[in-house]
Amino acid sequence: MMLTCRELTEIVTDYIEGRMSLWDRVRFQLHLGMCTHCRAFVRQMRLARSANAAVPSPELTPELKEALLARFRDWKRAQDPEESSDP
Amino acid sequence: VLRSEATDPLWAIPWAAELDSVGCCVPEDHLAPPRESESVLIERLLAGDEEAFTTLVTRHQRAMRAVARLYTPDPSVAEEVVQETWVAILSGLRSFERRSSLRTWMFRILANRARSRGEREAKIVPLSSLAEAEPEAIVDAARFDGRGMWAIPPRRWEADTPEAIALRAELLAAVEAATEALPPRQRAAILLRDVEEVEPAEICEILGITDGALRILLHRARGAIRTAIDRRLGGPG
Numbered sequence: 256m257m258l259t260c261r262e263l264t265e266i267v268t269d270y271i272e273g274r275m276s277l278w279d280r281v282r283f284q285l286h287l288g289m290c291t292h293c294r295a296f297v298r299q300m301r302l303a304r305s306a307n308a309a310v311p312s313p314e315l316t317p318e319l320k321e322a323l324l325a326r327f328r329d330w331k332r333a334q335d336p337e338e339s340s341d342p
Numbered sequence: 343v344l345r346s347e348a349t350d351p352l353w354a355i356p357w358a359a360e361l362d363s364v365g366c367c368v369p370e371d372h373l374a375p376p377r378e379s380e381s382v383l384i385e386r387l388l389a390g391d392e393e394a395f396t397t398l399v400t401r402h403q404r405a406m407r408a409v410a411r412l413y414t415p416d417p418s419v420a421e422e423v424v425q426e427t428w429v430a431i432l433s434g435l436r437s438f439e440r441r442s443s444l445r446t447w448m449f450r451i452l453a454n455r456a457r458s459r460g461e462r463e464a465k466i467v468p469l470s471s472l473a474e475a476e477p478e479a480i481v482d483a484a485r486f487d488g489r490g491m492w493a494i495p496p497r498r499w500e501a502d503t504p505e506a507i508a509l510r511a512e513l514l515a516a517v518e519a520a521t522e523a524l525p526p527r528q529r530a531a532i533l534l535r536d537v538e539e540v541e542p543a544e545i546c547e548i549l550g551i552t553d554g555a556l557r558i559l560l561h562r563a564r565g566a567i568r569t570a571i572d573r574r575l576g577g578p579g
Contacts, residue, residue, distance in 0.1 A: 259490030264481045268561035272542070292495035296481075299496060302507055303568035306517045307536040309508035312400045319421075323399055323428060324392055330432040331390045 258286045263293050267300050380444045387435060399428060402448065404521075405533035409452050409548070412526050413460030423459050427452040446544045449534065453548045478558060480565025497576035513574055520570035524563055531556055532563035 263286055269275050270283050287294050315323070386394035406427070410420035430451050438447055487493040501507050508514070521529055530549060534540045540548070546556050 259486075260492045261481075261483075261486045261490035265478050268557060268564060272557070272560070274542075274557070290492075292492040295498060296496045298502060299499060299568050299572070300564060302499070302502065302504060303564045303571060304536055305504040306507055306514070306567055306571065307521060307532060309504065310404075310514045310518045310521075310537075312403055315396060315400055315403070319425075320396060323396070323425065326425070326429050327390075327392060327395050327432065330429065334388075334390070 258282045260286075260290060260293055260296075263287075263290075264296060267297055270297070271301055271304055381440070384435065384438070384440075384444060387432070395432075402445070402538070405449070405530070405538050406452055408526070408530040408533045409449060410456045412530050412549070413453075413456040415526075419459065420456070423456045424452065427455050430455065442544065443540075445538050446540055446548070449538070449540065449548045453550075457550075478561050478565075480562060480568070497572060499571070499575040501575060507571070513571060516570050516574050517567055520567055521563075524566060527551070528559045528563035528566070531559035532567070535560055536564075 263283065266275070266279070266283070270280070275283065287297065383394055383398060387398070403424075406424045407417075407420060410423045410427075411417065414420045414423055427448070431448050434451065438444070442450075485492060485494045501510055501513065521532060524532065527549070531545060534545045534548065535542070542553065542556055545551075546553055549556070551559070
């Protein structure tokens with residue numbers, strides 16, 4: 256049975272994640288082959304999928320960085336007991 | 343499991359290449375940071391390299407906070423849990439057996455700690471059940487006609503490659519804001535999958551949810567991100 260545009264938008268994530276049965280995939284791609292609007296939609300959903308990875312990681316605040324490094328140095332000292340006993 | 347283009351019989355369809363011209367069926371190893379770089383990072387950490395540590399913390403900060411906030415909604419408590427988790431990660435690093443990726447192992451530690459902290463404070467967020475079988479509308483029903491065809495088709499985006507989007511700081515800011523505004527579980531799911539590239543089965547284990555629930559969370563979350571980009575890019579109408 257033909258997939259409607261609306262149905263396609265409801266299962267697009269399974270398609271993008273590569274988690275469709277072969278039959279659903281055939282139906283999906285047959286629809287895409289005929290429907291320029293759904294092709295645009297799928298393309299946009301893929302861009303939405305990749306967008307978050309492009310968001311820059313927030314910088315650590317100086318306070319947080321210091322607090323974390325202090326813990327890191329504690330851990331380091333615990334790793335090398337001889338060094339930490341140096342005067 | 344993603345199908346590879348080479349083994350997919352559908353790849354023989356003439357227009358299939360056009361269909362998948364943006365990012366589908368990208369082999370997993372292309373998406374995930376290479377294993378080598380992860381083991382290099384582990385070696386540097388074990389050698390006491392501070393820069394390696396701050397790089398690691400910075401890189402995973404968004405997703406770490408999102409997962410911690412699932413169980414400890416108070417942001418300052420969540421922040422504390424994340425910091426304690428880093429300490430736990432460091433102390434476990436030598437015995438980390440690399441049976442899973444470093445990321446998966448880290449997020450497992452985080453989720454366990456956040457969960458027990460949340461229980462201790464008896465403020466655990468109720469994880470309401472999801473209606474898994476229902477189809478999911480991420481497009482306004484008014485955009486379709488009675489036969490389920492587009493009545494108001496998607497607007498074309500002026501930036502329509504991942505590279506073009508990555509170059510536009512205001513778009514990325516909109517994506518970040520939209521992700522922040524998501525319900526907590528959608529936010530954790532999308533960051534673990536789309537940023538951390540953790541495998542779905544592992545995300546389910548980390549978050550304690552079913553595969554069906556994860557699919558719905560991802561679908562809704564990405565729908566919201568698409569809408570946020572569309573608002574910036576779609577032009578009038």
